[in-house]
Amino acid sequence: MSYFKKVRVRIAPSPTGDPHVGTAYVALFNYVFAKKHGGDFLLRIEDTDQVRAKSSSEAMIMKSLRWLGVEWDEGPDKNSSCGPFRQSERTAIYREHTEMLLKSKSAYHCFCTAERLDGVRAKQRVAGVTTAYDRHCRDLSAGEVAGFLGKSIPYVVRLKMPTTGMTSFVDEIRGVVEIENSRMDDQVLLKSDGYPTYHLANVVDDHLMEISHVIRAEEWINSTPKHVALYEAFGWERPKFAHLPLLRNADKSKISKRKNPVALTYYQRAGILPEALLNFLGNMGWNYGNDVEFFTVEEMMAKFEFKDIHLGGPVFDTVKLTWMNQHYMHKMSEASFVDYVRNEIFSTEYLKALKPFVLERMSRFEQFVGNNMFFFNGALDYSDVEIIPKGKTDVEIMDMLTGLVEKLDDLYEWEHERLKAVIEAYKDEIAWKPKDVFMTLRMVATGRKDSPPLFESLELIGREMTRFRFRDCAQKLASGTGFKKPAV
RNA sequence: GUCCCCAUCGUCUAGUGGCCCAGGACACCACCCUUUCACGGUGGCUACACGAGUUCGAAUCUCGUUGGGGACGCCA
Numbered sequence: 001m002s003y004f005k006k007v008r009v010r011i012a013p014s015p016t017g018d019p020h021v022g023t024a025y026v027a028l029f030n031y032v033f034a035k036k037h038g039g040d041f042l043l044r045i046e047d048t049d050q051v052r053a054k055s056s057s058e059a060m061i062m063k064s065l066r067w068l069g070v071e072w073d074e075g076p077d078k079n080s081s082c083g084p085f086r087q088s089e090r091t092a093i094y095r096e097h098t099e100m101l102l103k104s105k106s107a108y109h110c111f112c113t114a115e116r117l118d119g120v121r122a123k124q125r126v127a128g129v130t131t132a133y134d135r136h137c138r139d140l141s142a143g144e145v146a147g148f149l150g151k152s153i154p155y156v157v158r159l160k161m162p163t164t165g166m167t168s169f170v171d172e173i174r175g176v177v178e179i180e181n182s183r184m185d186d187q188v189l190l191k192s193d194g195y196p197t198y199h200l201a202n203v204v205d206d207h208l209m210e211i212s213h214v215i216r217a218e219e220w221i222n223s224t225p226k227h228v229a230l231y232e233a234f235g236w237e238r239p240k241f242a243h244l245p246l247l248r249n250a251d252k253s254k255i256s257k258r259k260n261p262v263a264l265t266y267y268q269r270a271g272i273l274p275e276a277l278l279n280f281l282g283n284m285g286w287n288y289g290n291d292v293e294f295f296t297v298e299e300m301m302a303k304f305e306f307k308d309i310h311l312g313g314p315v316f317d318t319v320k321l322t323w324m325n326q327h328y329m330h331k332m333s334e335a336s337f338v339d340y341v342r343n344e345i346f347s348t349e350y351l352k353a354l355k356p357f358v359l360e361r362m363s364r365f366e367q368f369v370g371n372n373m374f375f376f377n378g379a380l381d382y383s384d385v386e387i388i389p390k391g392k393t394d395v396e397i398m399d400m401l402t403g404l405v406e407k408l409d410d411l412y413e414w415e416h417e418r419l420k421a422v423i424e425a426y427k428d429e430i431a432w433k434p435k436d437v438f439m440t441l442r443m444v445a446t447g448r449k450d451s452p453p454l455f456e457s458l459e460l461i462g463r464e465m466t467r468f469r470f471r472d473c474a475q476k477l478a479s480g481t482g483f484k485k486p487a488v
Numbered sequence: 489g490u491c492c493c494c495a496u497c498g499u500c501u502a503g504u505g506g507c508c509c510a511g512g513a514c515a516c517c518a519c520c521c522u523u524u525c526a527c528g529g530u531g532g533c534u535a536c537a538c539g540a541g542u543u544c545g546a547a548u549c550u551c552g553u554u555g556g557g558g559a560c561g562c563c564a
Contacts, residue, residue: 180491222560
């Protein structure tokens with residue numbers, strides 16, 4: 001074994017929605033660390049959640065990371081001897097490893113139902129203790145297990161955690177982290193649908209893919225001891241761990257789509273340059289030193305050290321991001337400016353999608369820009385439209401918008417038929433007149449009373465920008481500025 | 489609630505025992521530049537959470553308190 005192990009790191013996003021700015025943050029630090037040490041950066045898709053994973057999301061994640069210029073050495077579309085890189089294609093591997101643990105008695109079958117588990121947790125919550133599995137099936141005899149298996153009773157496989165002693169690991173950023181084994185849960189490793197949980201798949205894959213450093217977000221700190229226990233159960237050498245601070249909302253809570261735009265597609269749509277976003281992210285919890293704020297990814301590589309990471313969770317401040325973006329914009333060459341406007345704003349793809357809706361509403365092309373600004377803009381100005389219908393108050397509109405943003409969060413696919421269904425259902429739920437809902441939404445989304453059909457327009461404006469405008473308008477209503485007050 | 493992590497201007501941060509009655513940047517305010525707006529320039533505002541130690545000396549080390557966050561899923 002060579003003294004210096006090759007640096008291999010990975011990001012392991014789960015394809016459950018729009019590519020997240022947190023993924024980009026973790027990707028950047030992984031990428032920089034890998035390249036600094038001449039190592040490899042891998043992309044692994046963790047799609048073991050069969051109910052939430054969707055294939056369109058994987059493509060968007062890859063597209064967004066490429067937009068940022070964070071390119072992986074191995075991944076779903078760049079196979080290697082370590083592949084495949086989609087966990088759903090590795091289920092045989094996880095089964096085999098589960099068998100190994102079962103054989104060595106490091107894991108056991110559990111036949112408890114979800115209902116029983118809920119009951120146990122509820123009791124523990126009332127008692128004020130950490131909720132955990134009560135180990136009901138931990139000591140089932142081989143005969144009992146065989147009996148249940150014979151009757152095809154659904155089961156999961158759980159890790160048999162040691163009940164005494166201490167598990168500790170070294171976090172490259174914060175030092176030793178310790179936790180008493182007695183506090184740790186017998187984690188589910190293999191779900192009843194045959195898919196592995198994150199914990200199993202992650203450890204198995206990191207080992208098989210020869211990952212040297214696991215660089216991930218702080219939210220994983222508490223489950224790291226479980227992972228350590230797994231490495232021990234397998235008899236594998238564990239990688240080094242480094243937990244990055246969590247990006248935060250303005251109120252310091254973990255960054256969330258409810259309080260912040262988090263989709264990379266939103267920032268792209270909002271005209272943030274990839275190099276600006278990367279530079280900004282590089283200033284989250286880390287800095288170049290000497291009061292230097294602007295630096296390239298290459299420059300970051302030269303100076304990056306785990307020890308320089310500052311652990312206070314940084315607030316993701318889009319105002320400062322915008323300032324930084326402006327700096328990059330002003331430095332653009334003529335060629336890249338033309339290129340950007342043509343390819344990012346008036347892209348062929350977008351214009352084609354717009355054509356059926358905008359062309360028939362024009363008689364001269366001079367109207368194009370003026371009539372259709374809202375398809376290209378970010379935040380809108382509401383000082384010329386009456387977004388508050390007669391009989392409604394600003395607070396009611398605010399609540400209506402906020403409520404709708406919540407509903408729209410769960411919308412699986414951003415498509416006009418589905419939008420129509422959701423919004424109409426919402427209208428019925430709050431029992432508002434159609435006009436009060438639809439006209440208001442039209443004005444909030446487009447900034448005008450006349451526009452192409454509402455749902456088609458929303459589809460074209462896009463999920464992130466639509467949600468942003470609804471939220472932005474609600475905020476304007478809350479602050480009492482930026483909209484036309486109804487005549488009294 | 490239990491455990492884990494964290495703690496410098498409103499925000500991003502510099503600071504690893506004396507160079508700090510704390511530096512830079514965003515935001516904000518004022519002024520300058522300017523036919524407008526923006527850019528740019530100058531200045532201003534504003535922070536070491538608190539309390540005990542250790543030390544000749546603490547933002548920096550220790551302990552406690554408080555505050556914030558995260559985790560407690562057959563989600564990742």
